[in-house]
Amino acid sequence: MSSQAAHPTLLIPGPIEFDDAVLQSMGHYRQLLPVLVYSESHVGPGFVATFGDTLSKLRKLFQTTDPASQPFVINGSGTLGWDLVAANLVEPGENVLVLSSGYFGDAFADCFSAYGAKVTKITGAVGSRPQPDEIEKALKEKKYKVISATHVDTSTGVLFDLKSLTAIVKRVSPETLIIADGVCSVACEEIDFDAWGLDVVITASQKAIGCPTGLHISMFSGRAIEVVKTRKTEPAVYFASIKRWLPIMQNYEAKKPSYFSTPSPQLIRALNTAVSQVLDRPLSERFQRHIEASDKVKKTVADLGLKVVASKPEDQAHAMTAIYLPDSVSPPDILPKLLNKGIIFAGGLHKDIGSKYIRFGHMGPSVMDPKRRDVDNALDALKGALAECGYKA
Numbered sequence: 001m002s003s004q005a006a007h008p009t010l011l012i013p014g015p016i017e018f019d020d021a022v023l024q025s026m027g028h029y030r031q032l033l034p035v036l037v038y039s040e041s042h043v044g045p046g047f048v049a050t051f052g053d054t055l056s057k058l059r060k061l062f063q064t065t066d067p068a069s070q071p072f073v074i075n076g077s078g079t080l081g082w083d084l085v086a087a088n089l090v091e092p093g094e095n096v097l098v099l100s101s102g103y104f105g106d107a108f109a110d111c112f113s114a115y116g117a118k119v120t121k122i123t124g125a126v127g128s129r130p131q132p133d134e135i136e137k138a139l140k141e142k143k144y145k146v147i148s149a150t151h152v153d154t155s156t157g158v159l160f161d162l163k164s165l166t167a168i169v170k171r172v173s174p175e176t177l178i179i180a181d182g183v184c185s186v187a188c189e190e191i192d193f194d195a196w197g198l199d200v201v202i203t204a205s206q207k208a209i210g211c212p213t214g215l216h217i218s219m220f221s222g223r224a225i226e227v228v229k230t231r232k233t234e235p236a237v238y239f240a241s242i243k244r245w246l247p248i249m250q251n252y253e254a255k256k257p258s259y260f261s262t263p264s265p266q267l268i269r270a271l272n273t274a275v276s277q278v279l280d281r282p283l284s285e286r287f288q289r290h291i292e293a294s295d296k297v298k299k300t301v302a303d304l305g306l307k308v309v310a311s312k313p314e315d316q317a318h319a320m321t322a323i324y325l326p327d328s329v330s331p332p333d334i335l336p337k338l339l340n341k342g343i344i345f346a347g348g349l350h351k352d353i354g355s356k357y358i359r360f361g362h363m364g365p366s367v368m369d370p371k372r373r374d375v376d377n378a379l380d381a382l383k384g385a386l387a388e389c390g391y392k393a
Ligand SMILES: Cc1ncc(COP(=O)(O)O)c(C=O)c1O
Pocket: 014, 077, 078, 079, 080, 104, 150, 152, 153, 154, 155, 181, 182, 183, 184, 204
């Protein structure tokens, strides 16, 4: 039985529902002791050991065994990952190719521009992603320092085929650094950092990893770190400086205290528990469970006579679904009815279709915890809420 207070089930595409053990670890909670929270030094031996262990475990989550790869965990959120990439890997005036399949791809492009990069953007049609021939053509036309793709664009639920992308880049422009925004994909979609030859994957604590909001998490390749070390100009950032954070992460992983800016002991303890839970079972099993939940959601949506925003099955994310509403129903009609049934979904976010769809996040404990019926409950609530809006399948 969960010890969380009764609450509507949070099934937006992040933050997600949390496991009790993750929340309890923020307060050093012991099941048998009525003692909840105490503060802890960020350089004390207990916390240093936990932080070091967390960084080592992240190597397994991202599937890298290359000692030159470097995990980073920094107070912040997914957006900090964009700043780390744009400010540290690209010098002003250098070319960047951004592949966008929605709001978050567009925003990553804006972040690159903010640091002076010359951005070329390829945007997929709504509900789709940039196509391999367009990407190959662009890479042949110009030298790009960096190419970025949003693995799952949370605004549309479109999944990018990262593995094929890396194969194209390695063949056509092997020097180009490959960056993946994995904010809505790490710990729910397969990412094989070494085998695919990725250079940076960024994410955040509050999505499929299942830890409260507040941590930026990323993996940089040895090649990306080398680019940071050998750049000609100093990056115009202070907090988001990879050079400043690198020795801190290396020290913590070697279980040595270190200081640049105070980390959150509570959040990092929660992250340690969340990542340990993810790694308790083979990653392949976790990805498969998300695929099965996704299949169930997409089938129910089709049976209801509705469409998902990501039109082709191969472009559909497995940990969220963006669902087009019937013409007669709008998000403000249906979201309160879902809430009355104890389910929270999110509204649309894409600039062209925002008022026509809703988003359902099915990831982390809602999919992995066999005691929970979150996905089934949500699908029942969706059917009931549509009927209350007067819709008949
Ligand atoms: C794909 C993607 N990238 C980046 C972000 C930005 O992350 P945050 O809101 O944690 O700053 C989000 C947030 O939902 C996202 O879904």
